[in-house]
Amino acid sequence: MPSPSEHIEVAVAAPVHKTFTYRVPDSGAAAIAVGKRVLAPFRNRSLTGYVLGPAAAGSGEGIRPVLEVLDEEPLFPPALVPFFRWIADYYLYPVGEVIKSALPGGINAASAWQATLTEAGCRSLSLGFLTASERRLLTFLLETPRNLRALERQSAAAGDAETLRSLMRRGLIERRRQLRSGRVGPRKTRVVTLAAAPPSLESLTPARRRIVEQLQRAGGRLTLGTLRQAVPSAGRLVKPLQAAGYLILGEQPVYRDPLGEQIAPDRPPSLTAEQERVVPPLTAALDGGFSVHLLQGVTGSGKTEVYLRVAAEALARGRGVLVLVPEIALISQMERCFRARFGQRVAVMHSALTAAERHDQWLRLANGRAAIAIGARSSVFAPLSRPGLIVVDEEHDASYKQESGLRYHARDLAVLRARQAECPVLLGSATPSVQSQFNAAQGKYRSHHLKHRVFERPLPQIVTVDLRRTDRRTRENAFLTPVLRKAMAETLDRGEQVLLFLNRRGYASLPLCSACGQALRCRRCDISLTLHQASGIYKCHYCGYSRSLRSVCPHCGGADIKPLGMGTEKVEGAVRHLFPNASVARMDHDTTRAKGATLKLLKGLRKRTIDVLVGTQIVAKGHDFPHITLVGVICADLSLNFPDFRAGERTFQLIAQVAGRAGRGEIAGRVILQTYNPDHFYVRTACSQDAQAFYAREIPLRRALRYPPLSKLVALRLRGRNRSRTAVYAQRLGESCRRLIAREPRFADGITVLGPTEAPIARIAGRHRWQMLLKGDRMRTLQRFLRLLMARHPELFSPAGVRVTIDVDPMSML
DNA sequence: AGCACGCCGACT
């Protein structure tokens, strides 16, 4: 590390595509280290900066010292610095912002302007000559300084921004920098340590003597809390004991355990023949540096046990393990497996933890108290210093793509991280992404297969119901066809569970006025509202706008609004109506939003207090529901017609996954698949869970249209309040791209510009949306081009009133 | 980002 007053390279948490050199003040030299945050003076502000390392020699003039070192322990190991730099480079995102997105939320310090009353301001309050609004404002500030931003907003809203401005001009109010520290620090507990050579015990009172004895017995060090359990009066007595030289009081961070629950340790089960074949080469790979392994195992084939076996070997080699799982509910399932096997060495990270808990889990990994990190996509940044294995479960899952801010793909970053850490990465799925299958076909990834379910359980038998030919005479609840109803009745009679899948929530997705035929639309988005009967509102699924169930048609005033289109709520209602004795539950975004709701539903399934579960894609994801023997897919076609080249891939994955929820226990399962496209190959291959057959049909289509994985894409998106302005800037951006390509021959045949066009959903939350695509054979070329464009025309990326974002490897075209 | 500087059009 840098010696006193040496220079360090710092990435500041601001959208600046550069790092900066700072001087280490003599006072902080000992404390500075890579991975710690510093408070860095930046123009006239102070920003959080992240120490990346010693600065390159000869870095210019005007170097200022950092003001403060903000952490006692580094937040990330030095090994992550190249990882962050690569990400910044690849996603064209400032390094400081990359690190900020990577760290658990709420720990960044920044400074803000405060409005404070000056001396003159105080005097004028008593002397007079003020208007009423001036007096009101000054009195408000007399209590305490206020955040200037908030104050400006308030006065602007009240229509007198002028008062504030005039008071500042006259020097009655002044703005000052106020350091606003991050919200979360590690919780500290008081620790009592026995002094090196305590005076003799003879003269002590019994209580004091017991304290010293307790400490001696504990090896000289206890938290005050523990000590209090043995000696209740310890709280009062430690101070005088410290004064007398017996002990030393200190502080130490404590780690909160987010899991109350005890999990019984398990013993590794014996492996199936297939697992026996798969595990050894993976274990061998642990000693062979970087490699990527695609574990393709049908649903229920025991991929998790493979992860556990290989993870155990990685741990035995003294390395850490990183496990990525698509979402919270699955994290707890994975976590249970890992905790049962590895106990306390597991750290979990996901959004349901409080900021403080997340921070603690982070630090447990950073300082090596935990060696296994399990979490959702952001855990790819977990501060393990030497991962020996990275697992990405359900690697095809769309939720690995972050769709705001730093738009990274956690699976791709996992592969990169493994490359840098020189360890294997294991991608598991029953329905691998086209991208990963392509890489396997190219020989970049090694393939491993699990074609059979554990305990020789058969794959579910699938019956397709052609919705084009269903009997329309039973119009009511027609989406539950007679075949499905019969199967449900049989299943429920046997006391088994049913899962119904429909990829749309709410009651009716198309509320239509029976008088004028217009749909109820959102005021702020170009989308129709969805009726949510349970909550008694029409709701917009994009911006949250809602209106009352009693609304009349805004076009003609008609009061009769027909609830056309279906959703999980409608299905739930129909099931309750048709099977009044069954206990029905619904699992979708609406019912799982509350903290702990998902776990409660899963518990209900496990304990069999739920007979029928109706749900959206959330139920399709990797859950292990042992008592479900019938899966009904209400309409397999909903995701098929999205304006997105991956619509088919998504449909295949959804259907194959949800079908895989059936028959995971001892009784064989079956699936009733209702569809308007029974012959479509996405539907057919999903039925047989045949990822290879799907891939063989899909890849020529991608090749013909030159879509990924046979090309690379970068999306440029624009959002703005003003419709025409957004359109104009989009056009301008498009023209500049084409002009620069024409002018620079090296880009001429490497890049195709598609668009700009208005986005399929042209307006969300009052923002008009445009997008364009850059397509090329090599991502490097696209990135080089964009960097040049940003350098030459920075104004294109920060036009007034319009937000431009760059999405490298976009996953959604909406 | 956030701030200063400089450039225009439109108001007291």
Add this chain to the structure above:
DNA sequence: GTCGGCGTGCTC
């Protein structure tokens, strides 16, 4: 005349 909106450049 100057106020405010917008483009431009810079931050160790």
